[in-house]
Amino acid sequence: MSLKTVNTALTTAGILFIFYIGVSYVLTPETIAPGFGLSHWPLGDGDGFLILKGIRDIVSGLVLTVLLLIGQRRALGWVLLVEALTPIGDMTNVLAHHGSATVAFSVHGLTAALIVITGLLTLRETRKVTAAPIPAMR
Template identity: 80%
Template structure:
């Protein structure tokens, strides 16, 4: 299996995962939120913040999907690296608000690591190699 195929499978799995999480937060925020790792969640009108999280996740997946479908693989690698800041920020937020350290590291930390790995693999796939100059002929 080629490096490009492996990267495409990893990227597609990531897009489907973040899309599923986003849709879950939009449709059923009250049942999805406890898995995030924070000890307390907004209730009443505050549930709107959970839907915002879902929309953020859906848009993140769409941006990656557009880059994948249009073949902009180098840009996709860089965007993956930037996108890894989201789960890293989520992990930091959970830890800073005395949430579950297990969820912070196992869910958000692992997600950030996998996104970085996929981004680096994609950038490596797109790295251009320069051939040595052809010898001059006389």
């Protein structure tokens, strides 16, 4: 199996996962939000902020989908690395607000690590390989 096939499978799985999370936050924020890791949720109409998170996740997935579909593999690798900042930020937020360290590291930290690995593998796939110069014969 080629590196490109592995990267495509990893990226597609990540896209499907982030779409699932995003749509869940938009449609049923009260059921998915407790798994985020924070111990306290906004009072009142806090669902609006959770829906914003869902929209952000859906857009992140769409950006990756577009790059994958149009074949911009190098850009896809770089965008994956940048998008890893989202779960890193989520992990930091959970830890800073005295949420579950277990969720922070096992959900958000692991997600960030998988995105970084996929991004680095995609960049590795797209690097230019140059052949060594052939020595001149005398």
